[in-house]
Amino acid sequence: MTKINSKTKPLACASLLLAALTLPLSASAEGQLRIAQQFGIVYLLLNIAQVQKLIEKHGKAEGLDIHVDYQQLSGGAAVNEALLSGSVDIAGGGIGPLFTLWDRTRDRQNVRAVVATGQFPYYLISTNPKVKSIADFTDKDRIAVPAVGVSVQSRFLQQASAELWGDKAYNRLDKLQVALPHPDATAAIISNGTEISAHFSNSPFQEQALAANPNAHIVLNSYTVAGGANTPVVLYTTEKFRQENPRTYRAFVNAIAEAAEFTAQHPQEAADAFIRVNNSKIDRKLLLQILQSPEVKFTVTPNNTLSLGQFLYRVGAIKHNPESVKDYFFDDPHVASGS
Numbered sequence: 001m002t003k004i005n006s007k008t009k010p011l012a013c014a015s016l017l018l019a020a021l022t023l024p025l026s027a028s029a030e031g032q033l034r035i036a037q038q039f040g041i042v043y044l045l046l047n048i049a050q051v052q053k054l055i056e057k058h059g060k061a062e063g064l065d066i067h068v069d070y071q072q073l074s075g076g077a078a079v080n081e082a083l084l085s086g087s088v089d090i091a092g093g094g095i096g097p098l099f100t101l102w103d104r105t106r107d108r109q110n111v112r113a114v115v116a117t118g119q120f121p122y123y124l125i126s127t128n129p130k131v132k133s134i135a136d137f138t139d140k141d142r143i144a145v146p147a148v149g150v151s152v153q154s155r156f157l158q159q160a161s162a163e164l165w166g167d168k169a170y171n172r173l174d175k176l177q178v179a180l181p182h183p184d185a186t187a188a189i190i191s192n193g194t195e196i197s198a199h200f201s202n203s204p205f206q207e208q209a210l211a212a213n214p215n216a217h218i219v220l221n222s223y224t225v226a227g228g229a230n231t232p233v234v235l236y237t238t239e240k241f242r243q244e245n246p247r248t249y250r251a252f253v254n255a256i257a258e259a260a261e262f263t264a265q266h267p268q269e270a271a272d273a274f275i276r277v278n279n280s281k282i283d284r285k286l287l288l289q290i291l292q293s294p295e296v297k298f299t300v301t302p303n304n305t306l307s308l309g310q311f312l313y314r315v316g317a318i319k320h321n322p323e324s325v326k327d328y329f330f331d332d333p334h335v336a337s338g339s
Helices: 009-023 039-052 052-061 077-086 095-104 150-164 183-192 203-213 224-226 241-243 246-265 265-276 286-292 305-316
Strands: 032-037 067-072 090-092 114-115 123-126 143-145 177-179 198-200 218-220 235-238
Touching: 009 077, 009 198, 032 039, 032 077, 032 183, 039 052, 039 067, 039 235, 039 246, 039 265, 039 286, 052 183, 052 246, 077 090, 077 095, 090 095, 090 150, 095 114, 095 150, 095 198, 095 235, 095 305, 114 246, 123 203, 150 218, 150 224, 150 305, 183 198, 183 203, 183 224, 198 203, 203 286, 218 224, 218 241, 265 286
Parallel strands: 032 067, 032 090, 143 177, 143 198
Antiparallel strands: 090 235, 114 235, 123 198, 123 218
8 A cells, every 4th residue: 555645735634633632543453554754765674574474474473463554654743643643553763753743642652662673874965056054055946855854854953053054043044845756756856847946855855866966965964964874764663552552562573683684684685675666777787786885774763863852952853852772662672871
């Protein structure tokens, strides 16, 4: 089942999100798992699990025949709405949307992350030759992001803005942002035929754009904003689902952990899985270069995520200050050494 929201509107999604916070979540019996993912290599572990039926495999070890439904959405707001409305059981999204939902569901649905999907750099790309840094953006520029103000790309841009102009101006560049799925934004950057002049992207879209358009160049690397390699994407769920479906939950965690090990050891097969699930036309050589990049690491253990949450608290974007990774991740051996 594939659902793509190509025009996520921040105000509408914010209203739906607030409404969803007051709705009861539908019960989900053991052996049923609905997963929402988005676009990019950051979701490769789910692709591996899908192709190799790893969740089903680990379900059998738990005495379950698990039926898995993979859904594809665009933008953290749409994913969060799906989780809160009970449309999905596991949400795949940026660490930024997770902090938003963790903060808003405290003492209610108690949403927390389950595992990470790896460490990946995100590039802010521009086709405007005058834009060398974020300080060079003007009102004529339009920056594509999955969801304005709340996606992890938008949050990274806010963090970089605060470093440059101060905390009070952290959302200075929000007005230039346009909500657009990565495939559409990449096509706009490559064609140079729309109002989109910049795209805060992820792999493989950022590498495809850089390879296809000689005017495309990197303005900002998320690793620079984060102060080093970090986890931009996590898989998260509600406390209710975890408590009521312990065997399905364990099967899911063990499956994703196995997918991470497999991907790290077998990049060729992992590349094939990505192409198959996403029906991707990407150059396979380019894809393998990304998977084997020293900047990329496939692991379910979160790395360097806390600073973004503490930044969001400092500027008032969230009301609760995360003090450690244990605040916004469920307790699990795979997460114990995370940061």
